[in-house]
Amino acid sequence: MPTRTGYRPGLPCYADLASPDVAASAAFYAALFGWSAERDRGQDGGGYVRFTLRGVPVAGAGPTFSVGRPAAWNSYFAAEDAESAALRVKEAGGHVVTGPAEIGDEGAMAVFHDPEGAAFMVWQAGRGHGAGLAGEPGALCRFELWTRDPVGAMAFYPEVFGWETRGGQDGEPGAVWLTDGRFAAGLRPMEDGVPQEVPAHWLVHFGVADCDEAADLGVRWGGRVLREPRDLPSGRRAVLADPHGARFAVLAAAPAR
Numbered sequence: 001m002p003t004r005t006g007y008r009p010g011l012p013c014y015a016d017l018a019s020p021d022v023a024a025s026a027a028f029y030a031a032l033f034g035w036s037a038e039r040d041r042g043q044d045g046g047g048y049v050r051f052t053l054r055g056v057p058v059a060g061a062g063p064t065f066s067v068g069r070p071a072a073w074n075s076y077f078a079a080e081d082a083e084s085a086a087l088r089v090k091e092a093g094g095h096v097v098t099g100p101a102e103i104g105d106e107g108a109m110a111v112f113h114d115p116e117g118a119a120f121m122v123w124q125a126g127r128g129h130g131a132g133l134a135g136e137p138g139a140l141c142r143f144e145l146w147t148r149d150p151v152g153a154m155a156f157y158p159e160v161f162g163w164e165t166r167g168g169q170d171g172e173p174g175a176v177w178l179t180d181g182r183f184a185a186g187l188r189p190m191e192d193g194v195p196q197e198v199p200a201h202w203l204v205h206f207g208v209a210d211c212d213e214a215a216d217l218g219v220r221w222g223g224r225v226l227r228e229p230r231d232l233p234s235g236r237r238a239v240l241a242d243p244h245g246a247r248f249a250v251l252a253a254a255p256a257r
Contacts, residue, residue, distance in 0.1 A: 003056055003132045006125065007078035010161040010179040012143040013123055013130030014076040015204045016060035018069065019244055022047055025061055025071075028242055031221045032214065033138040033206060037061070056132035058139045071244035072119075075143050075202035076130065077161065079122035082108045085160065086122075092159035100124070114156050116149050118200040135207065141251055142205035142234065144186035149200070150174065153187055186234075203239070204248050211236040211252040218242075218250070 007013040019025040026037035026049060035051040035058065048062040064071065079085040082100035089096060089112045097119070099110035107126035113119055123130060133139040147153045154165050154175060163177035163184055174188040190200070208214040211229045215238040219225060226247065227239035235253040242248070 004129070004134055006129045008179065008182075009078050009080045010163060011078050011182070011184055012075060012140065013078040013125075014059070015131075015140055015143075016048075016062065016074050016076075017071065017246055018064045018074060019061050019071050019246070020064050020069075021244065022049060022061050022063060025242065025244065025246075026051070028218075028221050028223065029059075029061075032218055032223075033058075033208075035059075035138065053133055053138045058131050058133050071242065071246040072201070073204040073246050073248050074119065074121055075204055076109070076121040076123045078130065079124050082110045082122050082124040085124075086110050086112070088160045092156050094156060094160070102126075103128075114200070115152055116147055116200040118145060118147065118202060120202055135253075137207045137209045139207055140204065141207035141253060142186065142249075144188055144203045144205065144249075145200070146188050146190050146194070146203050147200045148190045150187055150189050157185075201247070205237070205251045206248065208250045208252050211238050211250055214238070214250040214252075215240060 017025060029035050035053055037049040037051055040048045040050050048060060050057050051059045086096050086100055093115045095113040097111040097113055100108050102108045105126050106128035108124040109121055111121050131140050135141050145153055157163055158165060163179055166176050176186050177184045215225050215229055218240045222243035224241045225238060226241055229236055229238040235251045237249050237251045239249045
């Protein structure tokens with residue numbers, strides 16, 4: 001696929017990993033997705049790395065910076081203006097955690113919690129627009145909110161991003177969100193088997209050619225399978241945890257209809 005040069009407001013545009021051991025995480029994801037890790041000199045020596053595929057940025061990783069903070073993938077959505085997005089978050093009942101703050105000349109970001117506590121970010125592009133590849137093996141391909149309050153989420157996020165809400169695909173539980181008629185993100189009610197201590201969260205999906213092979217490879221490199229491979233309308237998906245516990249999904253996309 002061609003390299004991405006920008007994202008419409010409201011579309012997911014990037015993900016990065018908070019890890020207690022960035023080098024070990026880089027080794028795991030290199031084995032799983034074929035990524036290379038490049039030190040980001042623009043992050044003031046904070047240990048941030050950019051993951052690249054074929055020389056193109058696809059994601060990032062940085063230290064957790066606090067003892068005991070769990071490893072997690074962070075989801076970013078494109079915003080025309082981060083300050084305006086922060087106002088909409090507050091008006092809709094969410095919480096501004098950090099920012100908006102400028103990241104050099106790369107852009108500006110802000111960190112939010114929705115009313116249920118799920119963390120998400122917005123990114124106002126400057127020189128950096130987000131992931132350069134999307135929708136292919138080894139790159140971001142889907143973002144999905146796992147929530148115990150789907151009604152509240154369906155009220156909150158359209159207020160923030162202007163999304164249109166539609167029912168789940170082919171009878172699947174949950175909903176999909178669209179922007180300008182284009183798929184933006186998914187919503188899935190938390191399944192019964194998810195432990196109560198797992199909070200509402202955005203689940204980042206990465207494309208793979210073969211879901212079952214990717215799940216097996218993740219286990220061989222120290223990860224765990226949290227949800228076995230399963231066929232869904234969007235494709236065949238498995239939910240994994242990396243060696244430090246960060247949850248993510250691998251998705252072999254269904255053929256276009």
